[in-house]
Amino acid sequence: MNKGFTRFAIVLAAALAGAVIGARPLAALNTGGAAVIDRVVGIFSMWTGQEPNKALFDQAARYIDYSEMAERSLGSQWSQLSEVDRREFVYVFRRLVEERYYRRWHKIFARGRMKFIEEAPTRGGLFVKTRLALGKDDDELVWQLSKRSGQYKVVSIAVDExxxxxxxxxxxxxxxxxxxxxxxxxxxxxxxxxDDEDDGVSRMKSTASR
Structure with a gap:
């Protein structure tokens, strides 16, 4: 067992609710979690990375749970917000992620090669471990998916933990x-x-989750 797998297993141990699926190429695994990741990567690969594309951003939002991300980002403070404030916060949160991260994700997903490693179910979701090769870099990406909305959606990505x-x-x-x-x-x-174009996008580990 290599060190990378050991770290992954330790992080997930408390939350696991089933067996870890053996390593197979991402496209060969016909599960909800892998399919969501495949679609997300495909969406950002198709985008030009230039002007914002509302139709494409709306398509990406079908697979990214901004409501849950926004709620979790505020912790206990979320319960103190009115419904109006919650809706506004989710809207602004999504816009912030779109403006600050989407170009980064386009650059790494359009140029890189994604390889599925394994997935592990948690209470209400999945952790999916992948590797992304980009140039000389080969980094571990752990995707966190939630099914609170009724279907698997991305709520976070961890790059090298x-x-x-x-x-x-x-x-x-x-x-x-x-x-x-x-x-x-x-x-x-x-x-x-x-302007997000000058904040350094040369290395994967400094762009996907910074």
Missing amino acids: KDLLTRISLRLQKHLRKDGFDNLLAWMKDEADL
């Missing part, structure tokens, strides 16, 4: 504690409007 949703949540909660909800929303809107 650096988890996207955890990192976003830490930033948002820091601003929330310091500035309050209204100022957090304003900050998120400003962040979404920043």
